[in-house]
Amino acid sequence: MSETKSLELNALSEADMYEVGRSIGNLLDGHAFIAMFGDLGAGKTTLTKGIAEALGIHDILSPTFTIVRHHEGRLALDHFDAYRIESVDELYAIGFDDYLSGDGVIVMEWCENVPDALPQERLEVHIEGSGGEPRNMELVAFGSKYFKILEVLSKC
Ligand SMILES: Nc1ncnc2c1ncn2[C@@H]1O[C@H](COP(=O)(O)OP(=O)(O)OP(=O)(O)O)[C@@H](O)[C@H]1O
Numbered sequence: 001m002s003e004t005k006s007l008e009l010n011a012l013s014e015a016d017m018y019e020v021g022r023s024i025g026n027l028l029d030g031h032a033f034i035a036m037f038g039d040l041g042a043g044k045t046t047l048t049k050g051i052a053e054a055l056g057i058h059d060i061l062s063p064t065f066t067i068v069r070h071h072e073g074r075l076a077l078d079h080f081d082a083y084r085i086e087s088v089d090e091l092y093a094i095g096f097d098d099y100l101s102g103d104g105v106i107v108m109e110w111c112e113n114v115p116d117a118l119p120q121e122r123l124e125v126h127i128e129g130s131g132g133e134p135r136n137m138e139l140v141a142f143g144s145k146y147f148k149i150l151e152v153l154s155k156c
């Protein structure tokens with residue numbers, strides 16, 4: 001088990017959420033796996049849009065009936081949505097291992113559906129709250145590669 005660090009953040013509005021995403025995106029400089037957890041409408045796609053924006057990607061979609069969408073930017077972004085996934089086999093059937101060994105950024109919504117498929121090194125984002133409520137986010141860095149992101153975000 002690799003070392004972990006965590007950070008709590010509040011996002012009072014959709015715009016805040018987007019900005020947290022942008023801050024994360026600006027700190028990415030190579031392969032990364034960002035695992036998102038949170039109920040329907042928690043703000044996972046909003047956060048993803050912010051991350052994507054920082055990578056020069058402006059066409060993130062939601063809701064999605066597609067397991068993964070590929071986007072090209074400063075870094076490539078593969079946006080997974082595991083909402084409809086019933087078994088990790090569905091991920092491996094579309095070449096999940098190849099995504100994991102690629103150079104780009106992977107963002108996955110609904111990670112609670114595929115906990116066994118997550119790589120050991122990852123940044124988890126747990127979002128609480130929905131509707132018009134403010135959101136509370138807990139970011140957990142699994143592996144030192146993600147510590148810097150938490151360090152910078154903690155100073156924002
Ligand atoms: N911090 C926030 N405060 C208030 N509203 C927010 C916040 N973040 C996102 N929202 C709003 O919540 C709604 C749902 O956001 P979003 O689509 O990002 O959620 P999601 O977690 O991706 O949902 P799904 O489970 O359907 O994938 C949007 O209308 C968005 O504007």
Ligand SMILES: [Mg+2]
Nearest residue numbers: 044045062109
């Ligand atoms: Mg979504």
